[in-house]
Amino acid sequence: MSDTPTRDDQDRTGMPDHGMPDHGGPSGPDHLLPDGGPVDQPSADTPARRYTDEQKYQVFNKEFMPHIDSMYNFAFRLTTDEDDANDLVQDTYLKAFRFISSFEQGTNAKAWLFRILKNSFINDYRKKSKEPAKVDYQDVETTYNSEDAESEHTVDLRAESVSDLIGDEVATALNSLPVDFRTVIILCDIEGFTYEEMAKILDIPIGTVRSRLHRARNLLKEKLRDYASSMGYNEESEE
Amino acid sequence: MQTSSSLSSSSSDSKPQMKEHCDHQVDCLKMIQLILDGEATDQQLARLKANLVSCQPCIQMYHLEQEVKELLTKRMEKKCCPEQLVATIKSKILTFS
Numbered sequence: 001m002s003d004t005p006t007r008d009d010q011d012r013t014g015m016p017d018h019g020m021p022d023h024g025g026p027s028g029p030d031h032l033l034p035d036g037g038p039v040d041q042p043s044a045d046t047p048a049r050r051y052t053d054e055q056k057y058q059v060f061n062k063e064f065m066p067h068i069d070s071m072y073n074f075a076f077r078l079t080t081d082e083d084d085a086n087d088l089v090q091d092t093y094l095k096a097f098r099f100i101s102s103f104e105q106g107t108n109a110k111a112w113l114f115r116i117l118k119n120s121f122i123n124d125y126r127k128k129s130k131e132p133a134k135v136d137y138q139d140v141e142t143t144y145n146s147e148d149a150e151s152e153h154t155v156d157l158r159a160e161s162v163s164d165l166i167g168d169e170v171a172t173a174l175n176s177l178p179v180d181f182r183t184v185i186i187l188c189d190i191e192g193f194t195y196e197e198m199a200k201i202l203d204i205p206i207g208t209v210r211s212r213l214h215r216a217r218n219l220l221k222e223k224l225r226d227y228a229s230s231m232g233y234n235e236e237s238e239e
Numbered sequence: 240m241q242t243s244s245s246l247s248s249s250s251s252d253s254k255p256q257m258k259e260h261c262d263h264q265v266d267c268l269k270m271i272q273l274i275l276d277g278e279a280t281d282q283q284l285a286r287l288k289a290n291l292v293s294c295q296p297c298i299q300m301y302h303l304e305q306e307v308k309e310l311l312t313k314r315m316e317k318k319c320c321p322e323q324l325v326a327t328i329k330s331k332i333l334t335f336s
Contacts, residue, residue: 060332065325072320086324090331097332154264159302167314174311188276189311195278213276214269221307 056100063109064096070191071113077186078121080175091124092117108197115201118183155221161228169231173223181216188213261296271297271304 051059071092075085095116096103103112174182187193187201199206261267267290273279274287290297 057332068320068325068328069317072324073318076318082318085318086321089320089324090328093328094331094335097335152265154268154300157303158299159306162303162310163306165310165314167310167316170310170315174315185311189308190315190317192312195276210269210273214272217272217304217307221303224307224310 051101056097059100059103059105060097063103063105064093064113067110067113068093070110071117074114074117074186074191075121077174077182077190078118078179088117088121091120095120111193111197111201114187114191114193115203118201153218155218155225157221157225157228162224165224165228165231169227170224173220173227176223177216177219181212181219184209184213185216185220256293258294258296261294264296264300267294267297268300268304271301275304275308 068089072085072089075088075092076082079085079088092113096113099116103109174185177185183202184198187198188195193201195206195209198209202209204212267287270279270283270287274284279287287297287301291301
């Protein structure tokens with residue numbers, strides 16, 4: 001941990017302190033850089049920016065605050081609880097301000113913020129979450145990164161069967177997914193991030209983004225199918 | 240680019256035969272998802288276009304994936320950040336630095 005890891009190094013290392021230590025140790029704020037810009041290897045020529053106090057507030061208000069609704073929605077979808085979402089968003093924004101010098105103006109602020117939020121969620125928040133963790137993160141990694149044939153399938157469901165579902169029903173189905181699957185669907189389908197951005201937010205390779213999304217969608221469709229058939233939406237599908 | 244061997248060479252009237260079954264549905268499904276996510280290559284796009292006139296399972300999967308994505312993007316409520324929280328955050332950062 002003495003060297004600042006490059007992005008690739010971080011991919012499988014279990015990512016220690018993403019909770020961002022206050023003491024600014026060697027693995028400090030650089031971890032935060034989603035490097036949406038040219039900052040692919042944090043190095044000597046990309047030092048922490050020196051913002052004046054005034055500039056800090058300016059960056060914060062101009063680049064960070066506009067994303068607060070998306071951030072809140074993300075937090076709410078992760079925690080499924082409004083109070084918890086409040087805490088998570090507040091923590092995230094305070095951290096973002098504290099580490100603002102590692103944000104480069106003009107780069108992808110939204111991805112940068114989402115990454116902090118997701119890390120806060122995993123490190124600080126999930127331990128004390130009211131919702132029991134349904135699936136351990138590491139478990140998901142190992143189970144679902146293996147390309148087992150079992151999860152490679154198509155779900156037998158017709159578009160017409162789900163077209164009458166309302167938002168709450170979709171939300172219920174989504175919430176019933178393990179959080180890591182829920183996360184990729186939120187990031188991709190609700191927030192519209194690209195695979196590359198998602199890889200950076202989640203610290204996983206792009207191939208894992210792709211396969212996790214595929215699995216997440218299969219799971220979601222199974223939930224939707226169960227839901228639709230329990231509601232009788234399925235009746236008219238002639239097979 | 241191999242199309243059906245029973246050539247439907249000439250005009251657009253003679254459509255290629257519609258496939259009812261497909262042996263590579265999982266691969267096609269992955270391709271469809273890439274396309275709907277805006278992550279596909281031109282080549283994959285072209286392949287899907289061809290499939291959409293010739294492969295029944297692809298057509299159905301395409302519609303389903305599109306529908307599910309739309310449920311998520313359009314029909315789920317987007318929670319907005321409470322004003323109170325915005326105010327709290329703004330006041331808290333003022334006491335920093």
